[in-house]
Amino acid sequence: MTGPLLRLSGVQTHIGRYHILHGVDLEVPEGRTTVLLGRNGAGKTTTLRTIMGLWRASAGALQFGGRDITRMETPDIARLGIAYVPETMGVFTQLTVRENFLLATAGGRFDQRRLQGVFGLFPILEQKFDQTAGGLSGGQKQMLAVARAMLEPCRLMIVDEPTKGLAPSIITTLIEAFRLLADAGTTILLVEQNFHLARSVGDGVAAMDDGRVVHAGRMADLAADEALQARLLGLSLAAHQ
Template sequence: MSDPILKLEGVYTDIAQYHILQGVDLEVPRGGVTMLLGRNGVGKTTTLRTVMGHWRAKTGKVLLDGQDITTLPTPQIARAGVGFVPENMGIFSDLTVEENMILAAVSGPIDPARLEWVFSAFPPLKTFWKGHAGNLSGGQKQMLSIARAMVEERRLYLIDEPTKGLAPAIISTMARALRELKEQGASILLVEQNFSVAKALGDSCVVMDDGRVVWSGEMAELATDAGLQERLMGLSMEAHQ
């Protein structure tokens, strides 16, 4: 088994007076999708933001391909090949779709072939290419948010609840695009509350509770064990589709 693309070792992260991450040990295998699951408020978003440098680990290490990135500034982490899709989308509403995509291409001009693939995954972005991002629908804004991370090949993609609040048809579009990204050999750490999406996309899985990792293994193992789901998350996936 190859070395993990991402590794967290004993990571503690505080936000103001709150102790959010309390000794997170986590590995993301190279290639495929690792689901980061758990109830609301257990530290999943904080984990992604700590990796991205938005919030600083108080102690512990964050390793990308074996390199310690714990204290690097966010722009340097992005230039190292980490793409981030935040839960709040993070798009620039006053800029056009085109301008949003250009800003996201940290390595240089957008590759035309890559852009055509993005358009094939999210056709509305081509339709509204010259329009302001703020005029897009909620689902289209989420498409743009994910497309900004996909516009160039990254070493690692961190994606926070991409299907939250979206209509079923848009969720299917999102899942299909992420599956295509996975088929390209991408390494993805994905927070997702839609268990149907988690089961369909996930290869490995990490479950968090109370700021710690409480279980890790194959997504298929968790998906087929209702008792394990109940024990780890207090609900079964089948009851929470």
């Protein structure tokens, strides 16, 4: 693979009358974890939703694996091998944990090896397998959302703020999950405001502000440069250190 797995070039997105993305340029290298940082309202979630085709880019181009996905429908984008965990988790609260999992499987059948792997990481989901997802705690729902994305092999996993409002013990479990995925060679694009998690799992980093990527580089460089951290992320970062 010579180019990045995912490339956004000058992507602009409007939501109704509002101009949210003003020309996002972003590259996500294959087999690496790229963290998208930025204050609230910078355009991180809009960028992920535009990649998934949930909001249509009004200008610019998106390429995945060398293929133009700018005008593709969401189901077609997902079928290219992109797993998406939205900020709202996307858990079906009126379905059981088993049924939530089944929706993510190819042909409605579990790969037992992967299922047991997920249970090894999130044992509580095995205990609550036949319970309605609406009865899970917030942390358990987040586990379910991430676990569901892990059930089938994917080329890219996109995760939007998985640690929002979660207890530290659950965040630790999620860090372990992302490390396992990364070790298995999965490419991850992660939106995260918790810099502890971002630094733990990220290889690369892109910082957004006002609908643009204003910095892209190695996570190690950002972690070592406090002045850059302060400039790019300011108070929102300090609050999470």
